[in-house]
Amino acid sequence: MKRLVSLIVSLLAVCGLLAYTGHQLQASSGSTGSKVLNLYNWGDYIDPHLLKKFQKETGYHVNVETFDSNEAMYTKINQGGTHYDLAVPSEYMVAKMKRAHLLQPLDKSRLTSLQNYDSQFLNQTFDRGNRYSLPYFWGTLGIIYNDKFIKPGSIRHWNDLWSTKYRDRIMLIDSARDIMGMALASQGKSMNTTDPTTLRAAEQKLNRLAPNVKATVADEIKMYMTQNEAPIAVDWSGEAAEMLANNDHLHYVVPSEGSNLWIDNLVIPKTAQHTNAIYAFLNFMSRPDNAAQNAEYVGYATPNRKAKTLLPKATRDDQQFYPDATTLRHLEVYRDLSPTKVQLYNDLYLEFKMHH
Amino acid sequence: MKHKLANTYLILVFIILYAPIIFLIAYSFSQGETMTNYHGFTWRHYQTLFSDARMLAIVANTLLIALLSSLIATLIGTLGALSITRTTKRVTRESLLTLNNVLMVSPDVIIGASFLIFFTMLKIPLGFGTVLMSHIAFEIPIVVLMVLPRLREMSRSLLDAAQDLGATTRQLLTQVIIPFISPGIFAGFFMALTYSLDDFAVTFFVTGNGFSTLSVEIYSRARQGINLEINALSGVMFLFSLLLVAGYYWIQQASQKRRHRKREVTS
Amino acid sequence: MTKRRTWVYFIPYGLWLALFVIAPVALIIYQSFFDLGQHFTLTNYSTYFRSATYLKMTLNSVWYAFLITLFTGLISYPTAYFIHQLKHRQFWLLLVILPTWINILLKAYAFIGIFSQAGLANQFLTFIGIGPQQILFTNASFIFVATYIQIPFMILPIYNALDDLNPAFVNASKDLGASTWQTFRHVIFPLTLPGVKAGVQAVFIPSLSLFMLTRLIGGNKVITLGTAIEEHFLTTMNWGMGSTIGVVLIVAMIVVMLLTGDQKTKGGTPR
Numbered sequence: 001m002k003r004l005v006s007l008i009v010s011l012l013a014v015c016g017l018l019a020y021t022g023h024q025l026q027a028s029s030g031s032t033g034s035k036v037l038n039l040y041n042w043g044d045y046i047d048p049h050l051l052k053k054f055q056k057e058t059g060y061h062v063n064v065e066t067f068d069s070n071e072a073m074y075t076k077i078n079q080g081g082t083h084y085d086l087a088v089p090s091e092y093m094v095a096k097m098k099r100a101h102l103l104q105p106l107d108k109s110r111l112t113s114l115q116n117y118d119s120q121f122l123n124q125t126f127d128r129g130n131r132y133s134l135p136y137f138w139g140t141l142g143i144i145y146n147d148k149f150i151k152p153g154s155i156r157h158w159n160d161l162w163s164t165k166y167r168d169r170i171m172l173i174d175s176a177r178d179i180m181g182m183a184l185a186s187q188g189k190s191m192n193t194t195d196p197t198t199l200r201a202a203e204q205k206l207n208r209l210a211p212n213v214k215a216t217v218a219d220e221i222k223m224y225m226t227q228n229e230a231p232i233a234v235d236w237s238g239e240a241a242e243m244l245a246n247n248d249h250l251h252y253v254v255p256s257e258g259s260n261l262w263i264d265n266l267v268i269p270k271t272a273q274h275t276n277a278i279y280a281f282l283n284f285m286s287r288p289d290n291a292a293q294n295a296e297y298v299g300y301a302t303p304n305r306k307a308k309t310l311l312p313k314a315t316r317d318d319q320q321f322y323p324d325a326t327t328l329r330h331l332e333v334y335r336d337l338s339p340t341k342v343q344l345y346n347d348l349y350l351e352f353k354m355h356h
Numbered sequence: 357m358k359h360k361l362a363n364t365y366l367i368l369v370f371i372i373l374y375a376p377i378i379f380l381i382a383y384s385f386s387q388g389e390t391m392t393n394y395h396g397f398t399w400r401h402y403q404t405l406f407s408d409a410r411m412l413a414i415v416a417n418t419l420l421i422a423l424l425s426s427l428i429a430t431l432i433g434t435l436g437a438l439s440i441t442r443t444t445k446r447v448t449r450e451s452l453l454t455l456n457n458v459l460m461v462s463p464d465v466i467i468g469a470s471f472l473i474f475f476t477m478l479k480i481p482l483g484f485g486t487v488l489m490s491h492i493a494f495e496i497p498i499v500v501l502m503v504l505p506r507l508r509e510m511s512r513s514l515l516d517a518a519q520d521l522g523a524t525t526r527q528l529l530t531q532v533i534i535p536f537i538s539p540g541i542f543a544g545f546f547m548a549l550t551y552s553l554d555d556f557a558v559t560f561f562v563t564g565n566g567f568s569t570l571s572v573e574i575y576s577r578a579r580q581g582i583n584l585e586i587n588a589l590s591g592v593m594f595l596f597s598l599l600l601v602a603g604y605y606w607i608q609q610a611s612q613k614r615r616h617r618k619r620e621v622t623s
Numbered sequence: 624m625t626k627r628r629t630w631v632y633f634i635p636y637g638l639w640l641a642l643f644v645i646a647p648v649a650l651i652i653y654q655s656f657f658d659l660g661q662h663f664t665l666t667n668y669s670t671y672f673r674s675a676t677y678l679k680m681t682l683n684s685v686w687y688a689f690l691i692t693l694f695t696g697l698i699s700y701p702t703a704y705f706i707h708q709l710k711h712r713q714f715w716l717l718l719v720i721l722p723t724w725i726n727i728l729l730k731a732y733a734f735i736g737i738f739s740q741a742g743l744a745n746q747f748l749t750f751i752g753i754g755p756q757q758i759l760f761t762n763a764s765f766i767f768v769a770t771y772i773q774i775p776f777m778i779l780p781i782y783n784a785l786d787d788l789n790p791a792f793v794n795a796s797k798d799l800g801a802s803t804w805q806t807f808r809h810v811i812f813p814l815t816l817p818g819v820k821a822g823v824q825a826v827f828i829p830s831l832s833l834f835m836l837t838r839l840i841g842g843n844k845v846i847t848l849g850t851a852i853e854e855h856f857l858t859t860m861n862w863g864m865g866s867t868i869g870v871v872l873i874v875a876m877i878v879v880m881l882l883t884g885d886q887k888t889k890g891g892t893p894r
Contacts, residue, residue, distance in 0.1 A: 003611075004538065008427065015424045022416030025409050026566075038566065043576030044583070063566045064410070066576035071857045072560060079472050081482040082564040174838060176858065215760045215842025219578035220735060226392040227739045229759065242581045246390055298580070339659045339860065346859045350851070353843055354676055362705040366715075369702050372771065373722050376733035379743075380725065383736075391736055436636030454877050455644050457824065461876035462651075463832040463849055465856040466869045470647035493643035496636075501825055505780060505817040509787040539786055543779045547825075550723040550775070574726050582732065590725050597724055601717045608713075 037062045037277035040073060040084040040269075047297035054284050060277040077102055077269050085272040086281065091263045094133045095126040095336035103132045104268040110279040113286035121263055121303035124333055133265035134282060135303035137295070139237035140323065140331060141178055141260040143253045144244075149231035157255045158186035161232065162205075166212045171225070171233040174218045176349035177334060177342075178260065179206065182234060185258040185332075192335045196344065203348040210355050225250060236262065237321055241299040244320075252320040254327055261331035263303065377594060384587035391587070401588040408585065411573070415589065417484075418553065418570040425491035426548035432492070433499025433548075434541055438533070440500070441507045460497045464557030467494060472561040482564030490562045491552045498551060499544030506540035507533075648873070655866040667867040677851070681871070684847040687766070688830035694770045695826050696819065699777035706778075707785045716782055723775050731839045734768050735759065738840075760842035768840045769833060777822035784818025785811075820883045828876050848872060 039046075043066040051062045065084070067073040070093040076082055078100060089097060097103050108114070111134075121135040145155050149169075154160070161170055172179055181191035183202040193199065214230050225233050226246040235243075240252040266285070268278055284290060291307035301321050302308055308316050316322060323331075337345070380391075384402070387395035405411060436456070443449045459467060471493070475486050510533065518532045534541075556571040563572065574586055658664050671677050706715045722730075737743045738758040745755040758764050788811065796806040834849030843850070848868055855865030 004534065004541075011423055011427055015420055015427075018416050018420040018423070022413050022420060025413035025416060028409055042579050043573060044580040065564075065566065065568055066573060067560070068576040068578065069857055071860055075469065075472070075860075076561065076564070079476050081472075081476045081480075171842075174843060215844065217838055217842055219581075220732065220839055222581055223390065223392060223732060223735055224739070224759075226390065227736070227741060229739050239579075246388070246392060343659060343859050343861055346854060350846075350854070351676060354679065354846055362708065365701060366705050366709075369698065369774075370718070373719065373774070375737060375743075376730045376771075377722055377725055379733040379736055380729055391732055432635045432639055435632045436639070439630075439633040439636060450880070452640075454880055455640055457828060457876055457880060458644050458648055458873055460825075461828045461831060461872050462647075462869055463834065463852050463872070465853055466651060466865065467647065469856060469862070470650045471643075473650060474642075474646060489643075493639065496639055496643075498825065501821050502780060502783070505784060505821045506787065508817055509784075539783050543783055546717075546720045547776065547779065550720065553724050554727050556728075571726060571728075574728055578728070582729070586729065590729055594721070594725060597721055601721060602714070605711070605714045605717065 035060050035277070037274055037281055038083060038085045039064050039281075040077075040082075040087040041066060042088060042264075043068065045088065045298060047294050049297075050285075050290055050294055053290075054281065057284070058277075058280045060274075060280060062281070074102075077271070080271065083271050083273050084269050085274050085278050087267055087269055088136055088264050089267060091124065091126040091265065092334045092336045094265050094267060097267065097269075098127065098132055099336070102270050104270055104272060105131050106134070106268065106282075107279070110283075111286070112283050116286050116288060116291075116304050116306045118303055118305040118308075120328065124263065125335060126333065127265075133267045134286070136264045136266050136285075137238070137298065137300035138261065138263045138303050139301055139321070140254045140262070141182070141234070141236055142240065142255065144225055144233045144235055144240050144250055145253070146225070146228060146231045146247075146249045147251060148228065148249045152251065155232070155253060157257055158182055161212065161234070162186075162209055163212075166232060168212065168214050169231050170209075170212045171214055171221055171230045171235075172216045173221060173233075173235045173239075174216045176346040178236075179216075179234070179352070180345050180349055181260055181334075183209075185255070188257070191258070191260055191332045192337070194337060194341045194344075199344060199348055203352055206349075206352045207355050210352070216353060222246075238298075238300045241321060245299065254320075254323050254331075256327045256330060258330040258332060261328075261333050263333065264300075377590075380587050381591040381594065384584055384591045386584060389583055390581055391584070401584040402592075404585045405588045405592070411585070411589070414568050414570055414573055415593070417567060421484075421487055421491055421569060422549050422552040425488055425495060425552050426545050429492045429495035429548045430499050430541060430545045433496045433544055434503050434534075434537070436496065437500045437503035437507055437537075437540075438529075440504065456497045456500050458497075459494050460501075464555065468558040468561030471558060475562060482562060483567045486562040486564075487559055487567060487569070490558050491555065494555070494558060495548035495551050498547045499541075502544035502547060503537055503540040506537040510536055651866045651869050651873075654862055655870050657863040659861055659863070667864050670864070671867055671871065677868075680846055680848055680851055683845060684831050684849070685875070687769075687833075687845060687847060688827050690766055691769045691773060691830045692823055692827040694766060695773045695777045696822065698770065699774055699822065700781055700819070702774075703778045703781040703785060707782060716779070719775050719778050727772060728835070728839075730772075731768065731836065734764075734771075734840060738764055759840065760844055762841070762845065765836060765841035765845055769830065769836050772836070773826045773830065776825040780818040780821035780825065781815060782818075784815035784821075787818075788814050823883055824879070827879055831875060832872055 037060050039062050041064055046064070051064070055061050067076070070090050073087060073089065074093060074097065077084065077087065077097070094103075117135060121138055122130050127133045143155055143161070180199065180202055183206045184191050184193060184198070187202065187205065189198055189202070217224065219239070221233055221235050222239055222243050224230060225243045228247070228249075237252065237254070240250075244250050244252060266282060272278060285294070286304065288304060288306035288310055291302050291304040292310035295302040295307060295311060296315075302311075308322070383391045383394065385397050385399070387398045387400070440449055440452050440456075443452065471486075471490050475482060480486055514532065514536075515528065518528055523532065554571065556575045559569050560572050560575070563569070570589075574582065577583070577586070655667055656663055656665065658666055702719075706712050706719070709715055739745070740755060744758055749755055792810050792814065793806060796810045801809070831847070832849035832852065833847055834853045837843060837845045837847055837850055848871070852865050852868050855861045855868070
């Protein structure tokens with residue numbers, strides 16, 4: 001018993017020590033003062049050097065909290081109890097948050113660098129006139145293949161994936177909207193369709209792909225592809241960039257007949273508290289030099305036209321990640337569908353997953 | 357011969373238990389950026405780690421939450437297990453046990469979401485306090501499960517004998533029951549630590565206002581690819597807990613020997 | 624001990640039960656009666672019980688949880704037994720727990736590295752002349768990794784039960800001429816059964832709702848209830864349907880508890 005008590009006391013002492021250390025560390029990085037900005041972001045989705053530079057220039061310290069999915073982030077902001085100044089939702093989530101009255105409109109008079117952005121990524125259906133959002137990064141959905149196993153050029157279109165040559169060869173990203181969307185695009189249909197018959201036909205077509213599917217996975221697809229676990233994968237361009245950087249045999253194709261264009265955006269949640277810091281940060285991140293530096297760190301495509309010109313030539317001319325005008329024209333941005341339609345997409349997708 | 361077989365079996369089990377950890381640590385010294393294709397040796401990821409004040413603060417937070425919540429959960433859970441064994445009606449006991457296990461069967465997302473609704477309904481600000489409470493909450497059932505079998509083994513006659521000798525309730529608890537069930541209590545504490553360190557979903561939902569733990573950080577990095585700084589961190593934490601465990605064991609052995617000797621002298 | 628004095632000790636546990644168990648369960652049950660349009664309805668339950676997809680998923684979950692528990696038990700019992708015979712047994716026991724403190728996602732990534740086409744496991748298979756095999760995305764690899772994760776939770780209670788075992792029983796059995804096997808079967812195993820049951824509860828119940836490993840290692844070839852709950856809470860945000868499956872899981876847990884519960888009426892009765 002005496003031993004137990006002394007153990008408890010020493011554990012409490014350790015706890016005290018940890019609390020002190022944690023507090024000191026947080027104070028040393030300056031996150032407890034009043035000049036702060038609370039950023040709610042995907043993990044590792046901003047160059048930490050930029051945050052330091054921002055603090056040096058403006059005096060605002062950026063606290064970063066992280067989330068791992070749009071929906072989880074939505075739940076947190078919707079439920080309240082938090083005070084994020086900026087969040088980074090994808091396009092359909094911007095629309096959903098807007099409808100739920102979770103966002104503050106942008107004060108355009110305080111934005112100095114709107115003209116830096118490429119008009120291609122402004123004024124989209126999810127936020128007409130960019131009343132609530134500024135584009136942060138953008139990308140596509142496409143096919144990654146390994147030239148050790150697949151002849152370059154033999155996969156250009158979605159329908160190529162259905163070839164019997166590729167039995168048990170393909171990895172899919174675990175996302176109902178994207179995989180159903182792929183099937184729809186391969187049939188020349190809109191990736192935003194809500195017609196049940198069209199969707200059911202798409203599911204039928206997916207079921208025929210089942211023998212070719214090796215696995216349906218998520219973020220870990222990067223690790224699998226770099227390790228040559230499968231020769232073909234369907235995934236987003238951001239993930240593809242990461243894979244290509246680690247394996248020279250990999251290539252990324254955006255089917256020219258149509259695919260998804262996604263845009264991650266900076267928005268101001270209703271509960272934001274530090275207005276001055278927010279606009280200082282938005283203007284700071286819109287500056288071409290900063291946006292370019294961030295794009296090089298993260299590896300995604302920047303919607304900042306002027307920043308793009310600052311990127312190395314090899315990067316900005318890379319058709320894989322900055323596709324040509326024809327392909328761009330065929331890309332579709334996801335609309336925010338009603339909950340019952342989202343459920344329909346997911347139910348059909350679940351049936352497909354159970355199929356194999 | 358039989359000993360050899362047993363030892364071979366144990367060696368095999370331990371190799372499997374430690375294989376992934378050795379794999380992780382090996383890659384923390386790789387010059388690449390991810391856990392694929394080993395490149396040459398480097399200390400770089402450790403340097404990054406030790407200059408990353410944000411990450412170190414998160415580690416301190418994580419350990420604080422883990423230790424403090426496990427301590428409190430062990431206390432409450434042990435008291436709970438004591439009360440469950442004291443119940444005389446079978447129905448009561450079974451229902452208590454069922455309720456006890458609810459949090460173990462409910463998937464983390466459900467627990468996290470309902471705790472979030474619960475806290476925001478009560479207007480409790482999200483952060484350290486809510487994370488601590490939630491961790492205590494989901495650790496209690498495993499403590500109870502670890503302590504209960506031990507309590508059941510305790511014979512009634514032992515307690516009666518102690519009472520006949522005039523022990524008060526307090527003495528009975530501190531001098532008879534607790535020492536007897538202490539292996540169960542330790543097991544419960546360690547399992548609670550495991551639950552706390554591993555939890556992502558519940559912590560994610562109930563945290564806020566700048567407070568973050570290691571699991572939340574690791575999971576939200578998955579989209580961008582987990583870099584080797586995290587491997588370096590696992591290496592450091594692993595080495596640290598190994599030293600802690602070895603040190604604790606050594607001290608315990610030494611003190612037991614001393615006690616042993618003292619007894620021999622006095623007798 | 625008088626009843627009056629001891630109920631005080633129950634207060635913290637009781638408070639926990641009320642605030643963090645009964646309240647959330649009530650919330651889950653309440654939510655399970657609402658559909659996407661926030662209408663009070665029974666459709667979630669009728670969908671669940673009429674849909675072949677969900678029923679198949681339920682069977683899958685139970686089957687895999689059973690297999691995982693079985694293998695965990697088969698590996699853990701001898702491990703606990705042999706560790707208990709070692710000299711520095713408490714130290715070795717701590718070494719069993721140590722790997723559980725490393726994040727599960729990282730361990731899963733490590734297993735991906737080990738089991739991949741060019742990974743260590745396949746290099747070994749090539750070395751012994753079998754040649755590389757597809758290991759990932761098979762049921763076997765999924766069960767292996769899930770078992771790996773659960774082993775410590777089974778070893779610990781079994782070890783404690785072995786520790787409680789009065790050596791006098793074992794000696795008596797041996798004195799009466801029983802072989803080692805007979806002693807084990809008729810004395811040691813039955814007396815350590817409470818530990819095994821605690822282990823089964825700590826392993827089987829959480830295994831019912833595994834979701835991450837089914838995707839990471841199983842490549843979604845195995846779909847369990849955990850996958851569906853995850854989807855309803857985090858993708859379609861259909862919390863009603865997600866809660867319904869949660870209720871089903873709680874009911875399944877009660878069934879397991881009744882099956883593994885002790886048949887003797889009282890803990891601590893004189894034997």
